[in-house]
Amino acid sequence: MSLLARQRQELILEQVRERGAVRVSDLAERFGVSDMTVRRDLDVLARRRLVDKVHGGATAVGPVAASTDEPGFAVKSGRQQEEKEAIAEAAARFVEPGTAIGLSAGTTTWALARRITDVADLTVVTNSMAVAEVLHAARRPDRTVVLTGGIRTPSEALVGPVAVAALRSLNLDVVFLGVHGMSAASGFTTPNLMESETDRALVEAGQRLVVVADSTKWGTAGISTIAELSEADVLVTDDGLDDDARAVLEGEVDQLVLAPARG
Structure with missing residues (x-):
């Protein structure tokens, strides 16, 4: 029976x-309705301020204040999957054979790790067990993986x-940084104070900084700033980024890459 x-x-x-x-596609499949029907449902919920609409779906309405809430890896890996895969594909172009790179912890950098398993003669430093x-698992003899150790x-x-x-x-050579949030006022942020200090040390170790963050991160502020927007040499995000955010970021980062995501 239809609902x-x-x-x-x-x-x-x-x-x-x-x-x-x-995600719109998941809801449409679950309820046996069209994507357009789901989008209308999300419009109704968004007008009632019960959800926030994003490219390809919706998220829970977040707090306006700086957040200390830190979802687990499994929860975050289920969010904006198509966007993260598109970002990972675009960011992988900045990984060159024979270089030493840093990958911060996070589900977007985890997606990036899966995209670079075939890059030759690579040294990867990471503070993520999932990335390591x-x-x-790729078992390449020309690959060196350095895991920092620390508190999980x-x-x-x-x-x-x-x-x-x-x-x-x-x-x-290059550091790839995943973030909890990004905004004009707060820069690139995280809800975990110790993670912020660790990420800052990772950023300082790199000659170039590539930030990987889906468009839903815009306007979100974690309690601690990792880096200012202007410190990013490249920001790779998805094409769901709105025009106002795009204008701000184009004025701050050296290169803004908008990866096309389905949804």
Whole structure:
């Protein structure tokens, strides 16, 4: 039996609150309706300020204040999957054979790690066990993976003084940084104070900084700033970024890359 619109919207809202984010395509398949029907449902919920619409779906309405909330890796990996894969594909073009790179912890950098398993003669430094596992699984004899060590966070990052000390002794060609949020006022941010310190040490170890962040991160501010917008040599995001955000970022970062995402 088909659901009434109101019943369907209540179920969508329940799923958003449970998972933090939903995708139009997944909802359409679950309820046996068209993408357009789902988008109308999301419009209704957004007008009631119960969800925030984003490219390809919707997210839970977030707090306006700087956030210390840190979802786990499994939760975050389910959000904006198509956008993250598109960003990873675009960012992989900045990884060249024979270089030493840094990959911060995060689900977007994890997607990037899966895209660079065939790059030859690569040294990768990371504070992410998930990233290290992907690269070790490729079993390339010309690949060196350096895991910093440290204290594990809910997002599967290794942080703290051990990680910071390891990073401060290294010199990297390019650092790829995933972030919790980005805004004109706060720059690139995280909700975890120790992760912020570790990420800053990773940024300082690199000659170039490539930030990888989907468009839903714009306007979100974690409690601690990792880097100012102007410190990014490249920002790779998806084409769901709105015009106002694009104008701000084009004035701050050296190169803005908008990866086309389906949804």
